[in-house]
Amino acid sequence: MFETWSRAAGAVLLSLAAGVAFASLMQHSETTIPVPAAGEATPLKGLSYKSSRFEASITSLTVKVTSAEGADPARVEWNFTASNTDGQIHRVEMQVRLMDESGKQIGWATGKYPVRAGARGETFLIPMKVKADVWRAAKKARIFADWIS
Numbered sequence: 001m002f003e004t005w006s007r008a009a010g011a012v013l014l015s016l017a018a019g020v021a022f023a024s025l026m027q028h029s030e031t032t033i034p035v036p037a038a039g040e041a042t043p044l045k046g047l048s049y050k051s052s053r054f055e056a057s058i059t060s061l062t063v064k065v066t067s068a069e070g071a072d073p074a075r076v077e078w079n080f081t082a083s084n085t086d087g088q089i090h091r092v093e094m095q096v097r098l099m100d101e102s103g104k105q106i107g108w109a110t111g112k113y114p115v116r117a118g119a120r121g122e123t124f125l126i127p128m129k130v131k132a133d134v135w136r137a138a139k140k141a142r143i144f145a146d147w148i149s
Contacts, residue, residue, distance in 0.1 A: 027147040035098070035138050036063045044080075049147035054086030056115050058094070058145055065135075074135035078109065078126040084119040091115070093146040094126055098138040105142075107134045112148075 027049040036042040041062050048057035060081040067075040078096050091114050098107035109128035116122055130138075 026149060028144070029147070030142065030144045032099075032140055032142045033061075035141050036061060038063050038065045044143070047143065047145040049090060049092075049145075054084070056082070056084040056086060056090040056092070056147065058082050058092070058143075061143075070132065072132040073129045074132045076128040076130070076135065078128060080124055080126070082113075082115045082119060082122045082124065084115045084117060084122075086117060088117050089114050089149075090147055091149045093144075093148060095144040095146075096126055096128065097142040097144075098130065098134065099140040099142060100137045101139050103140070106130075106137060 029047045029049070031044060031046045033042065033044070039062065041060050043060050044058055048055055050056075058080050062079045062081075064077040064079060065074065066077055067073070078094075080094065082092070084090055091112060093110065093112045095108060095110045097105050100106050107128070107130040109126050111124070111126040113124040
């Protein structure tokens with residue numbers, strides 16, 4: 001009897017520990033797009049945190065290359081536009097992963113940002129610095145939005 005109780009208690013404690021470990025991640029969303037041409041606004045879909053009461057989302061992206069043509073390293077700004085219909089702030093951790101033609105990850109950048117309560121068209125950027133040959137080889141961008149509150 002004690003052994004059964006002990007196993008049950010262990011299972012409960014393990015599930016509680018797992019719940020605490022993942023409690024901070026509210027919603028994971030991602031999309032993969034071709035690397036946008038510099039200066040062109042690209043609509044994004046699927047990067048949102050929804051409930052029956054609100055939606056916080058990353059709605060578009062504009063890429064800006066800030067380094068000189070052919071400079072090494074290449075410096076790139078990933079400018080995101082966000083909205084939030086909720087009455088409270090939502091924090092999002094963004095990741096941009098560059099992929100080559102074969103789908104292999106060749107570069108990345110990350111950043112954490114608050115999306116204000118009631119935001120419409122709020123912008124934030126993720127700076128990226130990669131070798132020039134990596135930037136030239138990049139064909140797709142896999143973008144993650146991990147909503148943490």
